[in-house]
Amino acid sequence: MSEKIVYERPKSWVKDVHTHYCPGCTHGIVHRIICETIDELGIQEITTGIAPVGCAAMMYNYIDIDYIEAPHGRAPAVATGFKRVRPDRLIFTYQGDGDLASIGAAEIVHAANRSENITVIFINNAIYGMTGGQMAPTTLIGQKTTTTKDGRDPQKAGYPMRMCEMLKTLEGPAYIERVSAAKPAHLPSLKRAIKKAFQNQIDNKGFSLVEVLSTCPTNWGMSPLKSCDWVVESMIPYYPLGLFKDFE
């Protein structure tokens, strides 16, 4: 009787390490899918990641590729510089909501507008995780954070920003899609989108961005299971999943 391997660690996952992420956090799922993509496309040796500021700052401990660390929000500019010098190499950014939609709003808009041939993975969990649960630009109306203790009031703190919807108005981007990492049923779309965003870069199609609705059980003050439900019940109605732009 022969045994067939149906599930294993991706080859580009650093051997024998476990992530530092909280129970129920979806960073690990997205990391794994990036690794699967790297393995399936055979691009480990030619791919460089931009390590962000935030909970995923040390993602280089898990994904075994070259890395450059970027200041908070500047990953699209760093990726631009790299890609313009080495168009024969692949580069991706991995940015949280504070990183991409707040401090780095200018950098993402202009990289998208120039249609830099880069891949952007945008993790939206509607809160600042690393710094301990402060309001993010994507925090929902009424959502409680350590800096919106009575819930986000748009009169005081503005409205949650829909980045895919904003960026799709630009002529530049090749591909923009919002997916979710919260439910097993969401994962095939997540995998397909991330793989497409890398394949687009290989095919020189230009700027590709995948927004991933993600959880933060610790700072949301919810159990992992409740967090996954909250993405479906509260986030998806405001941040609808789907394809916003596809150049093809």
Add this chain to the structure above:
Amino acid sequence: MGRVLMKGTEAIAEAAIQAGCKHFFGYPITPQNEIPEYMSKRLFEVGGVYLQAESEVAASNMILGGGSTGEPVMTSSSSPGVSLMAEAISYMAGQETPVVIVNVMRAGPGLGGILPAQGDYSQATGGMAHGDFKLIVLAPSTVQESVDMMQKAFNLAQKYRNPVVMICDGVIGQIMEAVEIPEGNPENLSNPVDWACGYMKERGKRTILHSLILDPEELESHNKHLEAKWKRIKEKETDCETYKTEDAEVVISAFGTVARIARSVVDKLRAEGFKVGLIRPLLVSPFPEKEFEGLISTCKHILDVEMNWGQMKKDVESAVKYRIPVSFFGHTGGICPTVSEIEREVRKIFTELG
């Protein structure tokens, strides 16, 4: 390319290309706009890339990304724009990214004015940003020197994997002079395969260029490595010109355009028999302490002249171990000190010395 008449900014741009730089990222700001303008045409002719960034913040992060490949990359800006680059400069110092930054200084503070100044001396020599590190800072005095220094800037950046800054005042940026731009002589002093991103296959393992080090012992050990590198730079790379200082009782200390003006003062007063000389750091960081120390035996007074309120004076005083009195004369706001003004100051000092 022979001797040609060129504006300083354009000569700097062509010299950078000759030095092997094929990638420029920048944002317009007066008085250095001719650098990006020149690059935007010339770089594509030589198979390079010019990119107009959305801000100086982005431009500096683009050279962080570009420099992480090991290829020579640069940006240029002027004072307010350079302040916006502080964040990336700190990261590049920590991650040891070899890049070149040209600052054609304008008068500050704030938006200030667009005329020549040297108000960014302390900023540049102090490292420009948060954290504990130093930058190599070149300060040319003529257009030809700024041309020659571009090759040196790229070589030093590569040799030490450290950001290198060239501070010119607006005079050097805007003046037209006859220059000879030498064919490039890039020294391949760092092998990108050893450290840069994009060579995982050749290296057989990956590289991580980062400055986040949460373990205090590990971070201190990294900082010790940076400090040891700086000590090597200090030992090997200082550059200073002394002019008629051998017997000089009064020495003018100056850098950049001011040094050029001061040289005329020395010649004029020497013709009258005054024992006056000039000392001029070509690299203001690391500061040429030994050359200044050499003045102690003969010099009775140093007149430091700058286009700021005396930012280099403290380095001069420290280098001469406070054994020679140092006085200061200067202008700010975009005003260049004149030969007659400096001459008057020197005469006053000789009168006081008796």
